[in-house]
Amino acid sequence: MTAVAETGASAVHTVVADSFQDWSRAISKSFVPLMVRDNGATEFHGTMRSRVLGNISVVEVTAGRHAVVRTPALIAKSSTRYFKLSIQLTGTGTLIQDEREAVLAAGDLAIYDTSRPYELRFDGDFRSLVLMFPHEQLDLPAGAMEHVTALRMPGDEGLGELISPFLVRLADNLEALSGTNGLRLVHNALDLVTTLFNGELDQLVDAGRDPHLLLLARIHDYIEANLGDPTLGPGSIAAAHYISTRHLHDLFQEIGTTVAASIRQRRLERCRRDLRDPVLANRPVTAIAARWGFTDAAHFSRIFRAAFGNSPTGYRNEG
Numbered sequence: 001m002t003a004v005a006e007t008g009a010s011a012v013h014t015v016v017a018d019s020f021q022d023w024s025r026a027i028s029k030s031f032v033p034l035m036v037r038d039n040g041a042t043e044f045h046g047t048m049r050s051r052v053l054g055n056i057s058v059v060e061v062t063a064g065r066h067a068v069v070r071t072p073a074l075i076a077k078s079s080t081r082y083f084k085l086s087i088q089l090t091g092t093g094t095l096i097q098d099e100r101e102a103v104l105a106a107g108d109l110a111i112y113d114t115s116r117p118y119e120l121r122f123d124g125d126f127r128s129l130v131l132m133f134p135h136e137q138l139d140l141p142a143g144a145m146e147h148v149t150a151l152r153m154p155g156d157e158g159l160g161e162l163i164s165p166f167l168v169r170l171a172d173n174l175e176a177l178s179g180t181n182g183l184r185l186v187h188n189a190l191d192l193v194t195t196l197f198n199g200e201l202d203q204l205v206d207a208g209r210d211p212h213l214l215l216l217a218r219i220h221d222y223i224e225a226n227l228g229d230p231t232l233g234p235g236s237i238a239a240a241h242y243i244s245t246r247h248l249h250d251l252f253q254e255i256g257t258t259v260a261a262s263i264r265q266r267r268l269e270r271c272r273r274d275l276r277d278p279v280l281a282n283r284p285v286t287a288i289a290a291r292w293g294f295t296d297a298a299h300f301s302r303i304f305r306a307a308f309g310n311s312p313t314g315y316r317n318e319g
Helices: 020-030 072-076 158-172 179-206 212-225 234-240 245-254 259-275 285-291 297-308 312-318
Strands: 002-005 013-017 035-037 046-053 056-063 066-070 082-090 093-097 100-104 109-113 118-122 126-134
Touching: 013 020, 020 035, 020 046, 020 056, 020 066, 046 179, 056 179, 082 093, 082 158, 093 109, 100 109, 109 158, 109 179, 126 158, 126 179, 158 179, 179 212, 212 234, 212 245, 212 259, 234 245, 234 259, 245 259, 259 285, 259 297, 259 312, 285 297, 285 312, 297 312
Parallel strands: none
Antiparallel strands: 002 013, 013 046, 035 066, 046 056, 056 126, 066 118, 082 109, 082 126, 093 100, 093 118
């Protein structure tokens, strides 16, 4: 296995593997622990070109026939839960998760969750782009996302026709994804992806496949629209949706979080993005905090440091 790590503003980390064993080590290091199956291939060659921007990994994968599997045993060794968005650039791939199977051709997209078992199969040479990011980076409830994992999002129709070309350009221009501007571009990509999957969830609700999603989606949209309101809390959210606060807490418990934790995490993510946004470089930290509902500067600094390991000012200067 050959690893080439370039330095400087246009750094792209490149790994080349010529065996399944080397490839298994390489992808587990770049993503999450995975098991590789040869799928009947006798020889193998694979290359990964990657960048890490903030807590988002952008990886271009070029390889031959094989499969990767995320097993329950491997999941048990991981603490952070990630989503992985894959766009097929050339060749075909098959994604299996949550009792669904998506066959992806060039331009197609699909999302999957590293906290549950999945398998990716490639029956020939292929190239794909993978964006890996923590659950909280996607502005949609993780519980609702279980309904859209391993669903093929066609790249030649609907919202996919608008979003797919943007992601293809990211793959073709990894060297350009540097510094705060690169991070801003990647966040723009995630915003587009959020729009894509929000539309898919809306279609599922309209089709009547899971009415429970409708309430969750409405609550999520309400929280997003009111993050800057310092009085946002369980009482106002429940009242706006004509449900009891107990029912609201039960809904969030079902998706593995609390109302307060969800609001706090979303606000912190918005602040983190703004602190690295070059357009907002001259805006005071206190103004950014207040924009997202944090009125106590000292409290904001403490919880930001607890969440991200640095003060807001230190985090901004790191960029």
